Amino acid sequence: MSSELAGLLQLLALIAALALAYRPLGDYMARVYSSDKHLRVEKWIYKGIGADPDAEMRWTAYLRGVLAFSAVGVLFLYLLQRAQGVLPGSLGFVAIDPDQAFNTAASFVANTNWQSYYGEQAMGHVVQTGGLAVQNFVSAAVGIAVAVALVRGFARSRTGELGNFWADLVRGVVRILLPLSVIGAVALVACGAIQNFAGIHEVGQFMGGSQQWNGGAVASQEVIKELGTNGGGYFNANSAHPFENPNALSNLFEIFLILLIPFALTRTFGRMVGSLKQGYAILGTMAGIWLLFTGLMLWTEFAGHGPAFELAGGAMEGKETRFGIAGSALFSVATTLTSTGAVNSFHSSNTGFGGGIDLLGMQLGEIAPGGVGSGLYGMLIMAVIAVFLAGLMVGRTPEYLGKKIGTREIKFAACYILVTPALVLGFTAVAMALPTPGNSMTNAGAHGFSEILYAYTSGANNNGSAFAGLNADTQWFNSTIGIAMLLGRFLPMVFVLALAGSLAEQQPVPASAGTLRTEKPLFTGLLIGTIVIITGLTYFPALALGPLAEGLAS
Amino acid sequence: MHNSVGNTARLLGAALRALLVLTVVTGVLYPLAVTGVAQGLFPGKANGSEIEDASGRVVGSSLIGQRYDLPLKKGEETPAPDLKWFQPRPANGLGTNSVNTQYALILSGATNRSGEDGALHNPRTGKAYCPEKPAEGTLCAQVLDARAAVIKDNSVPGHEVKPADIPADAVTSSGSGLDPHISPAYAELQVRRVAEKNGLPVARVERLVQEHTDGRILGFLGEPRVNVLELNVALRELVAGK
Numbered sequence: 001m002s003s004e005l006a007g008l009l010q011l012l013a014l015i016a017a018l019a020l021a022y023r024p025l026g027d028y029m030a031r032v033y034s035s036d037k038h039l040r041v042e043k044w045i046y047k048g049i050g051a052d053p054d055a056e057m058r059w060t061a062y063l064r065g066v067l068a069f070s071a072v073g074v075l076f077l078y079l080l081q082r083a084q085g086v087l088p089g090s091l092g093f094v095a096i097d098p099d100q101a102f103n104t105a106a107s108f109v110a111n112t113n114w115q116s117y118y119g120e121q122a123m124g125h126v127v128q129t130g131g132l133a134v135q136n137f138v139s140a141a142v143g144i145a146v147a148v149a150l151v152r153g154f155a156r157s158r159t160g161e162l163g164n165f166w167a168d169l170v171r172g173v174v175r176i177l178l179p180l181s182v183i184g185a186v187a188l189v190a191c192g193a194i195q196n197f198a199g200i201h202e203v204g205q206f207m208g209g210s211q212q213w214n215g216g217a218v219a220s221q222e223v224i225k226e227l228g229t230n231g232g233g234y235f236n237a238n239s240a241h242p243f244e245n246p247n248a249l250s251n252l253f254e255i256f257l258i259l260l261i262p263f264a265l266t267r268t269f270g271r272m273v274g275s276l277k278q279g280y281a282i283l284g285t286m287a288g289i290w291l292l293f294t295g296l297m298l299w300t301e302f303a304g305h306g307p308a309f310e311l312a313g314g315a316m317e318g319k320e321t322r323f324g325i326a327g328s329a330l331f332s333v334a335t336t337l338t339s340t341g342a343v344n345s346f347h348s349s350n351t352g353f354g355g356g357i358d359l360l361g362m363q364l365g366e367i368a369p370g371g372v373g374s375g376l377y378g379m380l381i382m383a384v385i386a387v388f389l390a391g392l393m394v395g396r397t398p399e400y401l402g403k404k405i406g407t408r409e410i411k412f413a414a415c416y417i418l419v420t421p422a423l424v425l426g427f428t429a430v431a432m433a434l435p436t437p438g439n440s441m442t443n444a445g446a447h448g449f450s451e452i453l454y455a456y457t458s459g460a461n462n463n464g465s466a467f468a469g470l471n472a473d474t475q476w477f478n479s480t481i482g483i484a485m486l487l488g489r490f491l492p493m494v495f496v497l498a499l500a501g502s503l504a505e506q507q508p509v510p511a512s513a514g515t516l517r518t519e520k521p522l523f524t525g526l527l528i529g530t531i532v533i534i535t536g537l538t539y540f541p542a543l544a545l546g547p548l549a550e551g552l553a554s
Numbered sequence: 555m556h557n558s559v560g561n562t563a564r565l566l567g568a569a570l571r572a573l574l575v576l577t578v579v580t581g582v583l584y585p586l587a588v589t590g591v592a593q594g595l596f597p598g599k600a601n602g603s604e605i606e607d608a609s610g611r612v613v614g615s616s617l618i619g620q621r622y623d624l625p626l627k628k629g630e631e632t633p634a635p636d637l638k639w640f641q642p643r644p645a646n647g648l649g650t651n652s653v654n655t656q657y658a659l660i661l662s663g664a665t666n667r668s669g670e671d672g673a674l675h676n677p678r679t680g681k682a683y684c685p686e687k688p689a690e691g692t693l694c695a696q697v698l699d700a701r702a703a704v705i706k707d708n709s710v711p712g713h714e715v716k717p718a719d720i721p722a723d724a725v726t727s728s729g730s731g732l733d734p735h736i737s738p739a740y741a742e743l744q745v746r747r748v749a750e751k752n753g754l755p756v757a758r759v760e761r762l763v764q765e766h767t768d769g770r771i772l773g774f775l776g777e778p779r780v781n782v783l784e785l786n787v788a789l790r791e792l793v794a795g796k
Contacts, residue, residue: 001774009774048575049568068562068569076573121661134581138573166572173576178584185588186595192617195592195600203604204612206620206786207636211660213602213615217585219592224580237662240729242617243602248776304722306669307684308693311701314722317693318664321643321723321735324777328729345729346664349693355668447668467666550670 007298007326010252014330017256018263025260026267026279032175033148033168034272045170053167058160059501062149065165066142066493070109073135074486077105080131081123090124091200091214103478108135110489111143111371113225113232113341113464114455114481116473120214120235125197132232133221137181140228141172143373146493147265150377151272153500154401157508162500176261177228184223184257191253192246193219218243226257229371231341231464239331239344240320251327251344258334258342262369263287265376273401277519282379284524289368289531290337293357297329300353305551309351318349329354336361339371341464348443348451348467355447355467356547359454362461363539364531365420371462377496379527383518384413384499386530390516400518402508412499419491421538423460423484428453428542431480440471450546455481460488607787608794614783618660619645619734622786637707638751639789640744642782643723644700645731662730667693700725708747719743735779738767752793762788 081096145168198215235241270279304315328345367378391398398405431437441448454467459481592600623633647665672692673682684694721739749759
């Protein structure tokens with residue numbers, strides 16, 4: 001069997017697994033967020049928090065909950081890293097420097113998991129398992145909660161109420177992320193991922209002498225890292241490290257975990273707004289873009305364009321033998337089209353066009369299928385814009401899911417789509433203009449520019465993957481990428497929740513002959529067009545200076 | 555004013571309590587439960603898939619690639635490969651202990667070099683190409699050096715290795731720098747050299763490689779590969795018992 005055919009079969013197996021999980025998981029999540037019953041363990045947790053899970057919140061209260069919880073999360077994680085030197089169970093690692101601790105705290109709370117540190121050489125058990133992995137759970141649950149609040153905005157009328165943030169947060173963790181993680185972690189250990197609390201120990205070697213390993217709760221962190229589209233690796237090499245991703249089966253399973261919840265949430269959305277077809281239209285848009293990107297990536301990586309790859313006889317630099325080109329390309333697209341940012345091969349060593357596909361995937365706003373929760377709300381914002389554009393063309397007030405898209409709504413949507421490009425392009429321009437940040441580039445010329453553009457794109461879009469050639473552990477990059485990650489996560493959430501509140505107050509308008517049928521393929525086409533136009537107009541000039549220039553030259 | 559400060563303090567208090575409770579659930583109970591199950595069901599794998607040689611000595615992990623080098627000689631910066639043993643992929647990206655000086659932990663990492671790295675542009679065709687003498691340390695140079703070394707090391711009298719025979723994994727570094735595998739083609743390419751250095755018949759070493767070649771999982775997942783450590787362990791036994 002050729003590698004290309006095997007790659008195609010892996011893609012088909014992945015699609016089949018996602019399709020099998022789609023209905024049960026999507027429906028289950030809809031029940032989780034619609035139920036008015038509380039599990040006993042949840043009641044204990046609410047008692048611990050001191051919150052009433054049945055109290056409905058307006059959008060401002062919901063937002064305050066999100067921001068307070070995340071602010072406390074940043075501070076806690078920062079202090080945990082600063083105190084590492086005196087904490088027990090730290091393997092003797094010292095405290096993390098202030099700028100790096102800020103960057104890492106912002107990164108994990110913002111569901112980005114950009115890492116400017118080497119996991120195996122900087123973070124002990126307490127920080128990894130009790131700090132970083134915890135944010136992997138809760139930042140993902142916050143993302144889903146905000147998406148569910150927006151869906152409720154569409155589904156409810158003449159109320160300003162969007163649900164209860166604490167209940168949504170706790171249910172996301174307890175009923176969705178935890179059970180899936182337990183099963184997934186054991187499956188990963190069965191493949192060979194490590195799971196222990198051993199200290200640093202010596203292991204004999206073939207040629208004599210020994211090598212030093214640190215143990216850790218790797219499998220349990222790996223599974224939520226993918227499932228929650230977080231991406232922060234236990235080890236520096238992330239999912240390329242054999243202890244995180246031991247074989248081709250675990251590899252496909254990890255790709256499946258990355259895509260599982262973001263795709264299934266479209267079913268949840270369809271259920272909650274009372275029309276499964278509306279969910280399928282969103283799913284079709286996401287799946288179409290994902291398949292297109294995957295196909296392009298497989299093609300360019302197998303073709304192996306680039307002088308050094310042609311000399312080597314294939315683009316295997318930065319890729320593991322056990323995954324091969326197909327297993328690496330599938331992972332690479334899944335991680336950049338969601339907000340994951342885990343890597344099993346190193347994107348800086350992708351072909352020029354392959355790196356461009358990674359970049360473009362993030363610049364689409366990570367909506368195909370996007371991060372857990374953030375993918376759905378990002379796509380729904382795009383749908384609002386698409387409906388608005390269609391309304392402009394025929395000259396009538398646009399509506400989506402029975403809600404009028406008026407001045408207020410479109411202002412919130414417009415603000416949402418402006419935030420990340422402003423952060424990405426602004427910070428990239430400043431970094432290029434200043435004399436010192438450029439010293440961090442590994443590769444010169446167009447590729448070096450791509451490294452910096454990629455870093456801010458990854459940060460502001462909360463992806464966290466890197467064109468890792470960039471030495472990002474400098475005060476400049478730690479601080480600016482940290483700020484970009486926080487603003488890129490929470491400013492859009494402000495606009496999403498404001499939009500949700502505004503929609504929830506409306507009285508639904510009955511569909512008429514002039515209503516745009518948003519469950520039809522025509523709308524899916526319009527939506528893809530809108531995404532391409534918005535992203536293209538925003539980022540084309542910057543892409544032309546980096547990956548396009550490089551791709552055309554080789 | 556006083557009221558809003560009080561509200562904010564209450565809200566932050568609730569947020570802190572929520573974080574602490576969820577930290578107990580997801581940061582303590584969950585990893586401990588998974589560790590318990592993992593250690594109970596798959597103790598070998600959960601602890602790093604260590605493998606032992608015939609004498610029962612641990613020689614590493616089947617998942618972590620090793621170097622098979624001669625002791626460092628005076629004046630050398632990097633040790634020369636011990637050609638008696640099958641050689642792994644290059645690991646130019648594997649970092650040194652740059653962050654924490656307390657331990658000599660193995661550190662994973664890639665080169666992060668692009669396919670253009672070290673290339674020049676041909677003004678006539680507009681295409682980029684690797685020159686014969688690329689700048690030192692660039693990917694073009696790493697591939698060229700690795701290719702020259704593979705040809706030099708593996709060419710035995712009567713059998714010259716041709717550049718076209720060399721698979722990509724033999725001249726490129728992996729993502730982790732700890733890749734435990736090589737392609738069957740690269741193992742095949744080393745057979746004659748290994749047989750000669752160990753005084754074994756070529757056919758015997760060839761059979762050893764075939765016995766240690768794993769196909770794709772379920773027939774279509776991943777790529778065929780050879781685990782270098784397991785192969786070398788078997789080779790050592792073969793040499794000892796000949």
